[in-house]
Amino acid sequence: MKFKIGDIYHGFKLIEEKNIEELNSVTRIFEHVKSGARLLHIENDDDNKVFSIGFRTPPKNNNGLPHILEHSVLCGSRKFPTKEPFVELIKGSLNTFLNAMTFSDKTIYPLASKNEKDFVNLMDVYLDAVFYPNLYSKPEILMQEGWHYELENKEDKLTYKGVVYNEMKGAFSSPEGSLMRKIQESLFPDTSYGVESGGDPEFIPDLTQEEFTEFHKKYYHPSNSYIFLYGDGNIEEQLQFISEKYLNNFDRIQIDSAIKLQKPFSKMEEVKMDYPISCDDEEEGKTFLSLNFVSGDNISQPEMHLALEILEYLLLESAAAPLKKALVDAEIGKDVFGSFDNSILQPVFSIVVKNSNESEKEKFKEVVFTTLKNLVRDGIDKKLIEACINITEFKLREADLGGFPKGLFYYITSMDSWLYDKDPTMHLEYESYLSKIKAALTTNYFEKLIEKYLINNNHSSMVILNGKKGLAEKKSKVTEEKLEKYKASLSEKQVEEIVKSTKDLKERQMTPDPVEVLETIPLLELSDIEKKVEHLPLKENDEHGVKVLSHNIFTNKIAYINILFDAKKVDVELIPYVTLLSTILGRVSTQNTNYSDLSNEVNIHTGGIHFTTDVYGENENFEKYNPKLVVKSKALISSIPRLFDIIAEIISLTKFDEKKRLKELIQQLKSRYEMKILDRGHMVAAGRITSYFSPASAYIEKTTGISFYKFLNEIEMDFDNKADEIIENLNKVSKIIFNKNNLIISVTGEKDIYTTFAKELPKVISILGDEKLPDAKYDFVLSKDNEGLLTSSDVQYVAKGYNFIKKGYSYSGKMLVLKTIASLDYLWNRVRVQGGAYGGFANIARSGNIVFVSYRDPNVKETLKAYDGICEYIENFEASDREMTKYIIGTISDLDSPLTPSMKGERATAYYIRGITQEQRQKEREEVLSTNADDIKSFKALLSDIIKEDCFCVLGNETKIKDSKEIFTNLVNVFK
Incomplete structure (x- = not known):
């Protein structure tokens, strides 16, 4: 259909339309007249359709409110009141991408599907979730996803539990992650970038239900939204659906969600902090040193956005990178890397040395600035500039994002300007910027960038991150004492109330949704699914x-x-x-x-x-x-x-x-x-x-x-x-x-x-050898070591499994449906929802390996016990035809993940080497499509044999693992 600027289409006024050659697409910018919602449409022949809705969500403190809200809106809504609609969609849709993401200043809810019917279903659930979530009437959602006091018996120790709470404990266990957070804090003390949108575990328990709901009420309104549609879908039908089902229910309002610009510094700031290392580690050589520069902004300098990206690669990532070479030659540390964060209003250029010492900080600064000044004075090698521009251009034109939908990449890129009230296509049209940057081959373009944004830039910081033994234990003790003190201050009645709320939450988590509630989630038919496996040319x-x-x-x-x-x-x-x-x-x-x-x-x-x-x-x-x-x-x-x-x-x-x-x-x-x-x-x-x-x-x-x-x-x-x-x-x-x-x-x-x-x-x-050599003999000694792998991490990763072929079983495609059920029903509920881990997964391979593993898990023994319980769960497994259809569709969705041309070649080659034929792949697909509840129950004996082997290992917190040392055969300090 033809569009005309200024006309209104189902409530959306067309503001701008243009071709973008770089994307081989037409882009349209709309505004919804009644609600004030913004919408960007990118039309092309890509059948992997993408929808996303995002909101500007500047955090005010470190309690993780934007992040916890991102999790919580997907825990039931007006039309879809099931406790976990997100999981139901993963189980039973043909999505090619389904997630939600919290950034420093925005929260987005993207999805993708090749199936038009599925695409609309997913869009419906996501729009209902963000605009009409159940979190107002169900405080248990914040308790589960954010934090709560956990006390099963009144004589037990009081603890904190929550999915995001444990996710962020894991995130804060990474020194690189801690460094990046401290860099933002050091450069933006007066804006929302100076606090942690994901949440600091120390402050997450400060979040109240009232603050939680107020944040949603303020920011999750169409007037503060950024909606995106991409691909070959029917745009008129999509606009009509979004407008009539959702946006027409809202009136335009003024929302103050603006991101403030940080006032530039008059001089470089210096900030120090410690991060935990294992008690057996040496503190010597465990320091990170970083120099960081606020480099312009994302709203007026799209060319600089790309140029500084190239400059970071040129100086610090390429094997020929001169700044990296100078720092390595100076022996200040054992690794050097850089980053250019252009996902925020004021991008940040960072230079990092790892495994150094604080005593090297002045030498670090001197080497960096001397090297940069020399590059400005003598000029950068033109071959290096040509190489860095070429590889960047190649990647831009190739646009091979692996399994990541192109549309989602374009949406995130558009938000680099759109979120700050500028043209969303600004960073998508790169040809003109690239042409100007190519002039650097005959000018001093990059030398001027170095001079302006690095050498003469006072809006900068030196961040020093020192490894500290015993810090994890110290922080843990402080939290423990705080909780002990709080519990001691409570009356007996208040303690009983916490015990009751713990019990009530667990009961809610363990109680299945009624069938009629589950059936509110839209579901495709098996007839919507392609019966034949995709042919991979070879x-x-x-x-x-x-x-x-x-x-x-x-x-x-x-x-x-x-x-x-x-x-x-x-x-x-x-x-x-x-x-x-x-x-x-x-x-x-x-x-x-x-x-x-x-x-x-x-x-x-x-x-x-x-x-x-x-x-x-x-x-x-x-x-x-x-x-x-x-x-x-x-x-x-x-x-x-x-x-x-x-x-x-x-x-x-x-x-x-x-x-x-x-x-x-x-x-x-x-x-x-x-x-x-x-x-x-x-x-x-x-x-x-x-x-x-x-x-x-x-x-x-x-x-x-x-x-x-x-x-x-x-x-x-x-x-x-x-x-x-x-x-x-x-x-x-x-x-x-x-x-x-x-x-x-x-x-x-x-x-x-x-x-x-x-x-x-x-x-x-012609240059290869031709000698016929015998195969080496690999007689690996295989033994059940049941190790505790000790690190300074604040969380655990708990794995248990064995090989079913060794136990006399054969592979079947029906096992992939078992994997879907184990991961998204049993482990999701037991390990994540009830256990507080960020994730729990099952993996079942043709090789016979079955592994259950958790991610950012506060537990050890409890998770192993949960794995053991899967046999009883499968023995008692019951599912209606509709539920089995859901599991089958979710399994097929996994099998049919989109592949780029290069991925198709690699996948076909892997099948060839492994001896997996087209006929075997078709048989596997047919086995998936014909799976019923009895087939799933029949795996009880197999799972019992796997669990009986009692083969496990746990990677994680040294103290937590040592507290359970009696279950391990060996304890291994990973980094020693």
Whole structure:
């Protein structure tokens, strides 16, 4: 349909319409006349439709009100009064994305679906949730999602519990997260950015029900809303639905939600704080030093938004980054990284050194400013500028966001200006800004940016974060004493009231919603679901004696080429070197090119060359697996010749004997693994436990798990003595792996891409070894170690599981429905809702591994007990046809997650290596679609056998785990 500016469509007045070539889309800005709601529509042929509604929600203090409200509006509403409509939607919709997010100054509720009917259903539930939530009449919602006093018996210790409370305890356990929060606080003392919108656990218990409901009443009104529609949906029907069902119920009002600009500082501020480390750790070398600069604003300088993003990569992220090199050479710390936060009104540019000491702060400042001044005086290497602009441009044009819907990315980007009352398309139209930035190749563009935003910028801070032993225990004791004191001040009647409210909350949590309430949530029919599994193109070819898998998929002239080298010839004691090798390739010099110039060449001529490791377990055979070292690369078709030149040079001519550079990379890798262990503890715990009983997982543990971290720790601590041995082993592993035998290459792209690829392939094949080597023998000792993995974290990650194939069972697609039920019914209620953890998940794999794992969990024994209870739950499982349809749809939604062209090529290759055929995938889908309640009940024996193995591990708080030390076989200090 044709639109006309100024006309009104179902209550929405069209303010602006234009084509945006960068998105190949038409954008329209509407305003709802009656309610004052703003709406941005991006129309194109993308069938992955996106809706979102967001609100400007500036926090006033650290009690986490915006974050807790984000959780709570999704706990029942006027039309959909079920206790957990969000979970019901995950269980039973074809969503491709469904979530809610709290930022420093906004809260958004995005969703996506390819199915039009499903899309409208999801939109209906979300709009009802934000405008008509049940939180006004049900104070238990704040108690559950935010915080409450927990007291089961009057003689027990009084504690705090709540989903967000425990989520933020986990968030505050990450030193990097604590640093970023302190940076904002240091730079914005007079605005809402100076407080924590997510909530500080120390202050979350200050939040009252009255303050909670007042915040919703004030900010969750259409006049303060930012609505977004994207894709190939029927815009007229969507506008009519939103207007008639919701917005027409509201009148426009004035809402003061403006974000204040922070007045610039006259001089740099210095702020210090401590973060907890384990009692067995050393405080020496555990300091973060950061210099931070408020860099303009997001409302008048869209070009700077992009330019400063490029500058941060240029100075601190690229392998050729001069500021990073200067800081590493000065040996101030063991890792250097940067960030440019452009998601707020006044963006922040940060320079961070990790694993340093406070005594180095002046040297840190001196090296940073001296280096920046030298770059301004002498000029930045033009090749480096070209490389950084090129890689940024490649990513912008490629717009490959993995499984993340493009529409959601565009919505979040639009909010970088729209939230502050400016054109929402400002940051989406990047061509003109990019053209101006490209002028930097002949001018001093970036040097002027450095001068203005870094060197001569007093609106800045130095934040020092010191590791402190015993701090976690001290904070825990303070909270404990505060609660003891509070309990002692209560009358017997008040204590009994808390016991009663605890009991009432638990009863509410454990009482299922009535059937008629659950049936208010809209549900598709099984007939709405595609019965056939998606075909992933794959053709097996032979090129120059090498197996090539081609995937003829439209990629807009971008070639995705993955080279998978066989790693199973590497001896067991050298397995960790496979990952170390993958990390340093392309980041050290070759015999022809130093590593800085090599990085520039990669970024100028390609979209990236990355070396990684992967392990492909054979289909339904937990004992057999294929470890690979993978070269992942992408480039425009015209750049394939140069791409292969660079790959061949890295593979055949890398210099492993640059000891200084090698040490730097090992230190950086160790630092990143420390971050991973604290931030993604559920994945670490799940990987650790499966290594107790799965040979493939035992291998993975040595390449990416805690075992690999221990290996890094060992070689980093004694690098000077071990350097020659490390270099020798890297050379040895490199010669074994870079061999054309058992080589597989995956090529994703159009036919002309394959033609160019085949022509240029000999450049790589010719430099590979051809010696036939025997497979190494990996006789891993598998044992039930039941470890307590000790860290300074404030929360736990509790994992339990075993392998069902080892117990004599076979894989079935019906197990995926069991996984949906276990995760979203049983574990959601027992571990999250009742237990207070941020999450609880089940994972069931073709390899036979079943793992239950919790995320940011306050408990240890209680969660293990909850896992044990799943057998009884499944034994008594009952579900109507409607409920089973819901579980099946949710399972299919998981199976049908959207894949980008590159992901399709990688998925098809993985299926090929693992021996999973199209017929087996179709059989799995049919098994999912035919699952009934009796099938689910039939898994009781399997689950009983898994639980009886009593195989578990817990990663988390040292004190909490030691309090339960009697259940563990081993206690391991992770970072020692």
